Amino acid sequence: MDDLTTLRDAWDRPAPxxxxxxxxxxxxxxxxxxxxxxxxxxRRRLRLPRMGVRLxxxxxxxxTIAAGVTVVQNLGGTDKNGHPRPVVPGLPGGSVxxxxxxxxxxxxxxxxxxxxxxxxxxxxxxxxxxTSPGNPEIGAVQTPQSPLKTRVDRLWIRSxxxxxxxxxxGRFTISQPITSQTGSMPPDGYAASAALxxxxxxxxxxxAKKVPHATEAERQDNxxxxxxxxxxxxxxxxxxxxxTVYRALAKIPDVTLNREAVDVEGRPALAVSRVIEGWLxxxxxxxxxxxxxxxxxxxxxxxxxxxxxxxxxxxxxxxIGVLSVRLAAGIVDKPGQxx
Numbered sequence: 001m002d003d004l005t006t007l008r009d010a011w012d013r014p015a016p017x018x019x020x021x022x023x024x025x026x027x028x029x030x031x032x033x034x035x036x037x038x039x040x041x042x043r044r045r046l047r048l049p050r051m052g053v054r055l056x057x058x059x060x061x062x063x064t065i066a067a068g069v070t071v072v073q074n075l076g077g078t079d080k081n082g083h084p085r086p087v088v089p090g091l092p093g094g095s096v097x098x099x100x101x102x103x104x105x106x107x108x109x110x111x112x113x114x115x116x117x118x119x120x121x122x123x124x125x126x127x128x129x130x131t132s133p134g135n136p137e138i139g140a141v142q143t144p145q146s147p148l149k150t151r152v153d154r155l156w157i158r159s160x161x162x163x164x165x166x167x168x169x170g171r172f173t174i175s176q177p178i179t180s181q182t183g184s185m186p187p188d189g190y191a192a193s194a195a196l197x198x199x200x201x202x203x204x205x206x207x208a209k210k211v212p213h214a215t216e217a218e219r220q221d222n223x224x225x226x227x228x229x230x231x232x233x234x235x236x237x238x239x240x241x242x243x244t245v246y247r248a249l250a251k252i253p254d255v256t257l258n259r260e261a262v263d264v265e266g267r268p269a270l271a272v273s274r275v276i277e278g279w280l281x282x283x284x285x286x287x288x289x290x291x292x293x294x295x296x297x298x299x300x301x302x303x304x305x306x307x308x309x310x311x312x313x314x315x316x317x318x319x320i321g322v323l324s325v326r327l328a329a330g331i332v333d334k335p336g337q338x339x
Contacts, residue, residue: 098257099272103250106291110242117238118190118331123156123165124235125339126329128295132322136306136313144318152327156335157235161189165335174335185210186230190237193230198240200248203227207248224252224274228284231293235329249284258283264294264325271297279304280321295325 118124131150136142156165157177165174177188185207187193197203207226213219227245231237237245249255249272258271262285270291271283279302285294298321305314315321330339 095256096254099255100250102257102270102272102286102291103246103255106286107243107246107250109291110237110246111239113239115236115239116331117194118159118236120159121333122159123332123335123337124159124190124329125154125156125332125337126233126235127152127154127327127338128232129153129325129327130322131325132320136315138308138311138313141314141316142319143316144320146319148320154338156332157189158335159190161187161192163335164188172336185226186233190234193234194238194241196230196241196244198244200244200251203244203248204251220252220254221274221276224249224255224282225276227252228282228296231284232296232324232326236331262297262323265327267294269294275301278302285325293326295323297321297323 129150129152131148133142133146133148154167157163162176163174164177165172167173187196197206204223207223208219211219211222211226213222227249230245231242252274255272255274258273258281260271262269262271262283264285268288269285270288271285273281273283275281276298279300281299281301283297283299285297286292287294300315300317300319300321302317303314305312328339332339
């Protein structure tokens with residue numbers, strides 16, 4: 001059985017993104033794999049922005065239904081003069097300044113952690129929970145009250161990036177990722193990731209060469225998405241590289257600190273964010289105390305109507321696009337093992 005057939009069998013939900021979504025999110029490993037193999041459907045879905053599509057596609061390999069999510073509003077609040085309080089005590093009140101401070105603190109934390117690189121032939125393991133209403137159907141309207149579906153993905157990637165492994169309906173599958181030979185961003189496997197530049201400007205320049213864009217804003221959107229994907233895709237990164245990613249994120253224009261808190265596994269998270277296409281806020285979620293990565297979220301910040309060849313769909317302000325929560329990560333000796 002070839003790779004495409006394996007992945008075709010693996011995707012039984014959700015229905016596939018549109019061709020436009022495939023192109024916009026092509027840097028993501030499992031989105032590519034899932035988008036190439038899918039069961040036939042009666043009608044095509046319409047385009048969702050990049051992070052929502054990327055994470056929803058990763059969820060196509062999911063095997064477990066779990067609990068939903070809670071959003072905690074207005075953590076910072078305002079002071080006696082009506083000005084917003086900083087989300088992190090001791091940080092300046094400006095949202096951009098807050099985001100840069102948080103990202104530099106995350107970089108310091110990453111750079112100081114203990115680290116043992118994987119040996120050749122070892123595998124990275126990530127266990128991630130995805131919660132989402134799914135891709136909207138033609139004519140549908142998604143709201144904050146739309147039901148959410150939750151799935152847990154367990155994924156192994158060999159350190160050279162040439163093999164992936166996952167479970168579906170109790171069946172363990174090892175396959176070659178479609179992106180293993182393409183030089184995709186973020187790259188597949190530890191070896192390719194570890195070869196990335198340790199200088200933030202050099203990393204940003206490399207990402208800029210890899211992403212399609214028509215405008216400067218789209219380039220920055222793609223860059224934010226790919227750097228977030230690099231953090232979430234890899235179970236481990238060299239400490240200096242992880243620190244470089246956070247410092248590179250701090251250089252992207254219009255990256256701010258969301259003044260709402262996201263409750264992740266009972267922990268209020270810091271949300272470093274960028275608004276995509278004027279209506280969807282993409283967030284990288286960090287632990288408030290340790291600045292460790294917790295996951296990602298996308299949420300509509302204004303009403304939006306999406307249009308495509310087959311029709312249109314609508315999403316209302318406050319609707320969650322997708323929430324991913326990292327449950328476990330580490331290095332193992334063979335696929336199927338857990339750290």
